[in-house]
Amino acid sequence: MQLNNKPIGVFDSGIGGLTVLRHLVRKLPNESFIYLGDTARVPYGNKSAETVKQYSLQCATFLKQHDVKLIVVACNTASALALDTLQAEFEIPIIGVISSAAQAASNATHNNHIGVIGTRATIASDSYALQISGFGDLKRALHHVHSRPCPLFVPLVEEGWLNSPATRLIAEEYLRPLIANGIDTLVLGCTHYPLLSPLLQSILPGVTLIDCGECAAEDVVGLNLTSSAESDNANHISMYVTDYSPSFSKLANQFLGLPVDEPTLVTIDSLVQSHGATKLG
Amino acid sequence: MQLNNKPIGVFDSGIGGLTVLRHLVRKLPNESFIYLGDTARVPYGNKSAETVKQYSLQCATFLKQHDVKLIVVACNTASALALDTLQAEFEIPIIGVISSAAQAASNATHNNHIGVIGTRATIASDSYALQISGFGDLKRALHHVHSRPCPLFVPLVEEGWLNSPATRLIAEEYLRPLIANGIDTLVLGCTHYPLLSPLLQSILPGVTLIDCGECAAEDVVGLNLTSSAESDNANHISMYVTDYSPSFSKLANQFLGLPVDEPTLVTIDSLVQSHGATKLG
Numbered sequence: 001m002q003l004n005n006k007p008i009g010v011f012d013s014g015i016g017g018l019t020v021l022r023h024l025v026r027k028l029p030n031e032s033f034i035y036l037g038d039t040a041r042v043p044y045g046n047k048s049a050e051t052v053k054q055y056s057l058q059c060a061t062f063l064k065q066h067d068v069k070l071i072v073v074a075c076n077t078a079s080a081l082a083l084d085t086l087q088a089e090f091e092i093p094i095i096g097v098i099s100s101a102a103q104a105a106s107n108a109t110h111n112n113h114i115g116v117i118g119t120r121a122t123i124a125s126d127s128y129a130l131q132i133s134g135f136g137d138l139k140r141a142l143h144h145v146h147s148r149p150c151p152l153f154v155p156l157v158e159e160g161w162l163n164s165p166a167t168r169l170i171a172e173e174y175l176r177p178l179i180a181n182g183i184d185t186l187v188l189g190c191t192h193y194p195l196l197s198p199l200l201q202s203i204l205p206g207v208t209l210i211d212c213g214e215c216a217a218e219d220v221v222g223l224n225l226t227s228s229a230e231s232d233n234a235n236h237i238s239m240y241v242t243d244y245s246p247s248f249s250k251l252a253n254q255f256l257g258l259p260v261d262e263p264t265l266v267t268i269d270s271l272v273q274s275h276g277a278t279k280l281g
Numbered sequence: 282m283q284l285n286n287k288p289i290g291v292f293d294s295g296i297g298g299l300t301v302l303r304h305l306v307r308k309l310p311n312e313s314f315i316y317l318g319d320t321a322r323v324p325y326g327n328k329s330a331e332t333v334k335q336y337s338l339q340c341a342t343f344l345k346q347h348d349v350k351l352i353v354v355a356c357n358t359a360s361a362l363a364l365d366t367l368q369a370e371f372e373i374p375i376i377g378v379i380s381s382a383a384q385a386a387s388n389a390t391h392n393n394h395i396g397v398i399g400t401r402a403t404i405a406s407d408s409y410a411l412q413i414s415g416f417g418d419l420k421r422a423l424h425h426v427h428s429r430p431c432p433l434f435v436p437l438v439e440e441g442w443l444n445s446p447a448t449r450l451i452a453e454e455y456l457r458p459l460i461a462n463g464i465d466t467l468v469l470g471c472t473h474y475p476l477l478s479p480l481l482q483s484i485l486p487g488v489t490l491i492d493c494g495e496c497a498a499e500d501v502v503g504l505n506l507t508s509s510a511e512s513d514n515a516n517h518i519s520m521y522v523t524d525y526s527p528s529f530s531k532l533a534n535q536f537l538g539l540p541v542d543e544p545t546l547v548t549i550d551s552l553v554q555s556h557g558a559t560k561l562g
Contacts, residue, residue, distance in 0.1 A: 040332050041322050046439075051321050051524045054549075120528070155436045158327075166454065169447040243332045247401070268335075272553060 004225050007032040007233065009063030009071040011056075014042035015248065016154070016191030017074025018255035020097060020213035024072065025235060025258070027217045030226060032233035034066050040243035040268050043154060044077040045119025045190070052121065056082035057089060061275040062240070062266065064090060069225055072216060073097065076189050077119050080127035093223060100215035101187050102131035106140050108208045109185040115178040115207075116147045118189030123149040128189055146181040150174045150190075157192040158251065163199050171196070171203055183207060195255070239263040242271060285506050288313040288514065290344030290352040292337075295323035296529065297435070297472030298355025299536035301378060301494035305353065306516060306539070308498045311507060313514035315347050321524035321549050324435060325358040326400025326471070333402065337363035338370060342556040343521070343547065345371060350506055353497060354378065357470050358400050361408035374504060381496035382468050383412035387421050389489045390466040396459040396488075397428045399470030404430040409470055427462040431455045431471075438473040439532060444480050452477070452484055464488060476536070520544040523552060 008028070010021050014037050021035055036059050038044075044052050056078045063071050070093040073079045073086065079096030086094045105114045116128040129147060134140025152170050161167045178186065187210045188194055194211045201209060241248065241263040252260040289309070291302050295318050302316055317340050319325075325333045337359040344352050351374040354360045354367065360377030367375045386395045397409040410428060415421025433451050442448045459467065468491045469475055475492045482490060522529065522544040533541040 040328060042327075046323075046526060046528070047321060047524050048526050051549075121526075124527070151440055152433070152436050152442075155433050159432055161433075164454075166447050166450040169450060173445075173447065243328050245327060245329050245402075246405070247327070268332075269553060272550060 004069050005233070006067055006069035007034045007238070008220070009034050009036070009066065009068030010074050011036040011038065011059040011063060011071070011078075012074040012191060013037070013044040013055075013077065014039045015251050015255050018252055018260075019191045019194050020072065020074035020216055021237070022255070022257050023211075023214045023217035024220060025237070027221050028226075030234045032236040032238075034063060034068055034238045034240070036062055036240045036266070037242070037263075039241045039245065039248070043119070044075055045121050045154065046151065047121065049081045049121070049125070052077055052081040053085050056086060058271045058275040060086050060090060060094070062271055064092070065274060068092065070095065070220070070223065072220060074191060074213070074216070076191065076212060077121045080122045080125040093225070095216060095219050097191070097212040097216040098127050098189070099131050100219040101189070101210050101212035102128055104215045105132055105185050105187050105210050106134070106143060108210065109143065111182065111184045112142050113144050113146065113181055113183045113185075115181070115183035115186040116145060116189050117150045117153075117174065117186065117193065118147075119154070120149045120151055122189055123147045128187060144181070146178050146183055148174055148178055153196060154190065154192045157195050162195055167196070168199060168203070171199055175200070175203055179204070185210060188212060237261065240266050242266055242268050285350050286514070287348055287350035288315045288519070289501070290315050290317070290347065290349030291355050292317040292319065292340040292344060292352070292359075293355040293472060294318070294325040294336075294358065295320045296532050296536050299533055299541075300472045300475050301353065301355035301497055302518070303536070303538050304492075304495045304498035305501060306518070308502050309507075311515045313517040315344060315349055315519045315521070317343055317521045317547070318523070318544070320522045320526065320529070324400070325356055326402050326435065327432065328402065330362045330402070330406070333358055333362040334366050337367060339552045339556040341367050341371060341375070343552055345373070346555060349373065351376065351501070351504065353501060355472060355494070355497070357472065357493060358402045361403045361406040374506075376497060376500050378472070378493040378497040379408050379470075380412050381500040382470070382491050382493035383409055385496045386413055386466050386468050386491050387415070387424060389491065390424065392463065392465045393423050394425050394427065394462055394464045394466075396462070396464035396467040397426060397470050398431045398434075398455065398459075398467065398474065399428075400435070401430045401432055403470055404428045409468060425462070427459050427464055429455055429459055434477060435471065435473045438476050443476055448477070449480060449484070452480055456481070456484055460485070466491060469493060518542065521547050523547055523549050
């Protein structure tokens, strides 16, 4: 086992990635973390692939400058659209949230009908379907993937309407075709969606829900890039955001499941310039 | 009447401002327009005042560089948080969407109970309440303003759910306190909301709905900065966006009520740099 006390970097388009960080913190109690939420440009899920790649490069550059040992792309949209670009640009390991969730869904299904829900950009990218169908894997080739964008779920979660009649009505509308397809497994392909798990599970009794944050945390555990238990920084989280709005702390506590320290503000200008500087250097 | 064939600049956080442009185009048939939608950073409504000011300065600088004769801030959030900053920075007239809608609401009410709905940032700014209550105006001082943020309306409109049962349920929930307050006038303080007018009117029979885009267009007409009827550019719209996503054209046509030309992409980097350059120059 290789000892490495550098922090783990995590970025997301906003606060959603805190549901991923939540699992990382639990499964890796000796690690320290640097989290960057790009709250000034949130959401990524309705933006183009080019823009999401550019923003992701800037976020990853910021984390790299803070000397992280690996980067977790906690945002599904960024994982879908920018993971290859990031892996080509940086030498440290870059972990997305899609491949491990796809593997978990493949393991979980019994009837080979897997549903995937996410933002418009994530679903349009077809990343989950490609990963779930595998690359030449015979078992996976039998899987049928049924995808559906659910763009209203993020604002509903941020409004705190986790179990309101309107949310239920919208969820029933979104899930109707997936139910008709007979799915027995559903990938929650957006970091906000685990907060809707109780509601979704009540609409989909007997269906296995896959939390991509939990799967990604397992992926990171598997890397064995562990810090020593004696590290002073164990389980310390340094929190950065590109915009600080009054609702941050309340939502962040809810998403992380822990009290969140006051975040440090990083300006977009410095983010843009730092990626430019790195490219020139 | 002063002849001036320069175009009118309009900017918004995204496509919502096209509901404002729609009224401008109708009321000013001899004018040409340059529209900038900051789709790479949309929405502004859940971001901090500092960030909204910075983005607005960059958008206005872009329009100024295209030699516009006046700028219409079509975004309610930007009007609420950045209008003063813009007016201090630029010498050309800058028109927001709030003061004329506030005036129209003041004229329309009979019982002095006016409702205002908008994004979180617009409502938190209290701009409508301050404008409606007037500055020493005796009649306006009698007005009671009842405000409510409605953050789910924008994603519902963009999802195209203008009259779905879920949208009705959400609208009833949002409007309940305003109905209890006995409003007879409601300001639609966000450019997306006019698309929900039929639904809102059915929940609020007898209540006068104020469309801020229509009011702002009246304001611009009042400036008499007219182009000559013979101008080659009459009613031409040059469309710019900071991010181009596949859903743009469909939504843009719906918001503008006219076919929209393919937009030109402006990168955020160039927007950031151009404002910096202007400040230095």
